Amino acid sequence: MDRLDIHNSEVPALCRSCEVRHKGICGALDAAQLLTLSKHTQQVRQSAGTELIADDSEIRSYANVMRGVVKLSKMLEDGRQQVVGLQFAPDFLGRLYGKQNTVSAEAASDVELCRIPKPALERLVQDCPELEHKLHEQALRELDDARGWMLTLGRKTAAEKVASFLWLIATHIDPAAEASRQMETASTIKFDLPLSRADIADFLGLTIETVSRQLTKLRRDGVIEVINNRTVVVPDTERLELRCG
Amino acid sequence: MDRLDIHNSEVPALCRSCEVRHKGICGALDAAQLLTLSKHTQQVRQSAGTELIADDSEIRSYANVMRGVVKLSKMLEDGRQQVVGLQFAPDFLGRLYGKQNTVSAEAASDVELCRIPKPALERLVQDCPELEHKLHEQALRELDDARGWMLTLGRKTAAEKVASFLWLIATHIDPAAEASRQMETASTIKFDLPLSRADIADFLGLTIETVSRQLTKLRRDGVIEVINNRTVVVPDTERLELRCG
DNA sequence: CGTCGCACTTGACCTCGATCAAAGAGAATT
């Protein structure tokens, strides 16, 4: 688990995050600001399992997730762990306005990040209310997500938790499929799990054995098919949704 | 559970929220903006148990919590409920930038709110980047809180959950005591629980029986004293902290 | 091709917290 070093990465011409407008930070910036930004950002690749941010560490830089999935988690002293969030491209990654990080972040899959040093981003945010607005909106979305998961963690059964997790990944990995699902009901979705069983367990507040058993049950009941332990096919999304509690 | 109606409340001279600077929204505003604000705000009192916001309802107004505690919660169709947040004075209450509310809000104790209609606040936010910044910071604090509770919900035992809840209330109700605790270790804290056993259970993802049993255990072990089922005395805060896991 | 390592699955058993049931304990009403 080597720590990420932004100096060991190739210098980007213009950070690709600028092409990503949906949730990324760059849609808010004008041409001059984009140029400034591109001078500071560093495109970085990290392989699955790399620790990107350590909890309680000093905040030195922020990043945009360009590709892959980043896992945010918190740990108790005795090692019990809870995944408290997942970030998909093109989410912004980092805790604005703090001195210390409040969670740790790890690459759940191979990821591509667009790094920007803390002072550079903070200057941009100050100069650009529109950028602060964008980041504010993402924070509110993350807050909604977190609260949604609190309901799952506190009140759902193991079976409902696992179904809810699959549902979350299905809708995030393949938003197109989700959109089409709303038009013409009953569709098939196929996606790769970006998390190991252990990570899923830590996300759902379960053990890996329970996650495995519940996946087996969903398989037996024909709600999902699993290929190579990583690829999931959902023949009928409604059947899955029904199991989310 | 009558719904709140802003037209049935007395017109405030100048909303008292403007005096509250720590986390409230008004510290960001200049004199002219404060005056504008005071024309739109309505000070409202609600008694414990009143529903302030219904989940999925259309957002019509925001509020600042002036006194008391507001409980945010989410519910499954079958009635299972999870409290996903608590708001103490002078927190801002409401989901900015959304059409629908994403949680329901209920007065946990008797509360005093300073209401402001959605359009009025949104105009102010647009005109005043400093105000957006304030609200952004609160959203990030709430996000940190939510993620902290995810760890509690997913990974702590019932005993640790109850201790953590008491710790949360102790530090929020009496920040002064908390501050003094840091200077000279080992202090006594006394506070009233703002939540019923049922609410505590819904907050911790437990049943009221388990909450009751754990409180009894803490009492037996001398970690807390309980007066009238509502007032809690913690003779040694460190002993309590030790039980938070 | 074998075997090593790792992630996942499956089984047997146990425990913590849920459920069901009853009994206090205040506060409000008659």
Place this chain on the structure above:
DNA sequence: AATTCTCTTTGATCGAGGTCAAGTGCGACG
């Protein structure tokens, strides 16, 4: 003071999910 709420505590029992222990499948590597 007696009655009736509602909230809380306590006890007895049950079961979902955790724990412990094998077993399986698959890719990496000699």
